[in-house]
Amino acid sequence: MDQYIACHDCDLLHTARSLPVGRIALCSRCGAVLYRHKRNPLDRTLALALTGLILFILANSFPFLAIKQAGLSQQTTLISGIIELYHEKLYLVSLLVLLTTLVVPFLELCTLLYIFLPLRLGVQPKYLAVSWRCLSKLRSWSLMEVFMLAILVAMVKLAGMATIVPGVSVFAFAALIFILAAACTAIDPTLIWAALEESWRR
């Protein structure tokens, strides 16, 4: 049944044909994306994932905001915010923030590297099926772009009360969001399906 593909939103069967580079196949009935043919999918995804990892380390090593008022100043990293929530006994909320802004994006980057580094080198990653499945689950819980919006809201909120100084980390964070989104759109799923096929035939 390799030549057919079912739409994941409406279940209609389509004949899978090879596409020109850069084109997307849409479901004829509901318009969902069936598959796409990307230019240089391995190189691009890998390059973007590596960039993302560097930005992730930058974003979490420096304070992202500093506040100054009447000679007093206070700065914060992402982790210090989570620790502060934990001290206020909001365990559930601090865990959720920890997962969605730190752990999940980090795992997402690691999974991308785990899948695409071996594939680029022509080797099959050992747990390809599991990691590919995890990647799609992780993506829906990686909420860094929402966090970025929150930084902007917090800056405006405090602007009247004190002086706010954005740190290095804010810019790294902003760049990371675009890089991660680009990495995810650079993926060519058909490539993974084919790799899965090979690992099964072996």
Place this chain on the structure above:
Amino acid sequence: MASLTAKQAGLASCHVCKLLTPLAQLAARRGHCPRCGSLVHQRKTDSLNRCWALIIASAILYLPANLLPMTHTAHLGKIQEDTIISGVIYFLSTGSWPIALVIFIASIFVPLLKLFILAALLISVHRGSRWRPVDRTRLYRMTELVGRWSMVDIYVVTILVALVKLGALADIEAGAAAPFFALMVVLTMFAAMAFDPRLIWDQMEDPRDSSNE
């Protein structure tokens, strides 16, 4: 194969690798995809019940999330408690209406809209409705896409709590609404994931219903 669904053809599509497997072959492999080994379901299991349960739970959590205070602010000796709505009103009164709009849409409007849309979709599936399936599928995709933005208020509180520790001058603490709100957003996200849009289309294939509507 002009307009046949995988279900009508007796096939199940693997959501990980998209391989189509005949049901008999799937049963022989105890439901695991022959290509990638993931568990394959023709439709998401118990989609309607799980989705209803999550919607009802989030609707209940929506009340404390909006009625209890989200932040306690101490500024120059004054202590102030803010719910999400009073925060929006505060921003409106100080003239920063873009922020008021962002908070209102993300924290109040989107969760409510999402609950109503999902409930409407569920009811339409229960009733076997054949009304505008393309638009209903679009509505579903929209709820999946916008839900995550509701988390913005939780993050704002996280940042404020960490940043504003200026001793006697100012201090902000998270309020009782925070855990309810966070849980509500997570449950609505799970609810959207639990819904299976293919159920909308299953009605279109059933010849018995062609007389309805």
